[in-house]
Amino acid sequence: TARVVEGLRPKIAARAAELLASLVPRGKIDVVADYAFPLALSVVADLIGIPRRDLDRVKAWSQTIADVLDYKPTWDVMAAGNRMALEFAAYLRPIIEERRKYPTDDLISRLTAAAGEKMDEEELVALCVMLLFAGHETTVSLISSGAYLLLEHPDQLKRFRTQPELSDVAIDEILRLHSPIQATTRIAYADVE
Numbered sequence: 001t002a003r004v005v006e007g008l009r010p011k012i013a014a015r016a017a018e019l020l021a022s023l024v025p026r027g028k029i030d031v032v033a034d035y036a037f038p039l040a041l042s043v044v045a046d047l048i049g050i051p052r053r054d055l056d057r058v059k060a061w062s063q064t065i066a067d068v069l070d071y072k073p074t075w076d077v078m079a080a081g082n083r084m085a086l087e088f089a090a091y092l093r094p095i096i097e098e099r100r101k102y103p104t105d106d107l108i109s110r111l112t113a114a115a116g117e118k119m120d121e122e123e124l125v126a127l128c129v130m131l132l133f134a135g136h137e138t139t140v141s142l143i144s145s146g147a148y149l150l151l152e153h154p155d156q157l158k159r160f161r162t163q164p165e166l167s168d169v170a171i172d173e174i175l176r177l178h179s180p181i182q183a184t185t186r187i188a189y190a191d192v193e
């Protein structure tokens with residue numbers, strides 16, 4: 001719900017600040033590898049209910065999913081994707097079972113409680129895989145596109161720095177200019193201009 005997501009804002013902001021603080025001493029970073037990817041992955045993993053200690057494993061699985069969804073995956077990539085799906089499902093099953101018995105304040109617990117018997121384990125696993133990938137991959141793309149656009153347009157970067165209240169407008173413009181969705185089909189139901 002919007003209320004739950006809004007309640008996550010302080011935790012996400014704290015994680016973003018913590019990550020940035022660890023990167024500042026470097027003086028130079030790779031926006032994707034050092035900031036966007038770790039931030040998005042840790043936030044989505046926390047949301048779903050995946051322990052932080054397992055983030056390296058989840059990162060590898062996520063990168064495999066990205067390879068599978070590439071425009072021209074090879075047979076080897078597809079085979080790796082199948083192995084990843086089996087490994088991730090096997091990894092999630094005990095977590096799901098644990099949350100059914102001992103719910104916490106994560107998405108797996110909420111989904112198991114809300115769905116009851118309506119959602120079987122396979123559906124829950126598939127939903128978690130989709131949320132993990134879609135939830136962080138798009139955020140990584142948004143952050144990196146935003147950084148790129150602001151660096152390419154120093155006047156807008158200056159404006160953004162002096163007027164942080166424009167964040168929502170800036171994000172809308174970044175999404176409009178550089179969609180984080182790799183491929184999607186849209187069909188108009190009526191002629192439009």
